[in-house]
Amino acid sequence: MEIGTAFAEGRLTAYLTGELDQHEARRAMESMDELLEEYLPRDLVVDLSGLRFMDSSGIALLIRLSRRLRETGGRMWIENPAQQPKRVIDTAGIDRLIPVSVRKL
């Protein structure tokens, strides 16, 4: 799994690509922690358009990130999940905690 970034006006966008399972999740959490410390963003957008696969390990990562953003008074949302990650997000019901938006690409 790879994480690409874009930062502008206090908003960090993290582009997650590849597959996010338990094997990848710990490294992804560490990378995201480092990015949050480096950029200190007000808002975090997690773009999942390039994520081919995600299981409940990804849910744990997203919940943890949203908690971190809330602690610092920031906002977080998920953008453009592909079909399989979207089904996992819907089943876990985290769209009630973290907004999911689909932007026209």
Added chain:
Amino acid sequence: MKAVNYIKLEFPGRSSNEALARAAAAAFALQLDPTLEELGDIKTAVSEAVTNCIVHAYPDTVGKIRMRLRVLEGGLLEIAVQDWGCGIEDLQRAREPLFTTGGEERSGMGFTIMESFMDKLRVRSRPGRGTTVVMQRRVRSRAERP
């Protein structure tokens, strides 16, 4: 029910084998001509079952995991994932959404996702002896699809 085809796979419970297990399950399921969504559901359920073995059954060791896939008559795919790890003390609690003993790295949604993505889920576990998860999903043929 009669098995039309089957494979058995045995591998060490290393997290790098999660991707291998779901890719193997997807490749085997292809003979049923599933939709992309069905294939995604099968891969997700396998990933959850195998991750449970690695994280919970063998928390301090790399133990053996056996996965058996069968195609049964009527387009039924059956997946059994077995470990010989610590077992589950309270099965009912383990299957509750958001319950986890895995800390912040786990969401407690593994069994919920397996249940939602498959038609049937059976879990047999004996503390100290191991756990077997058996899941079934019917894959509709092209002619049956809307």
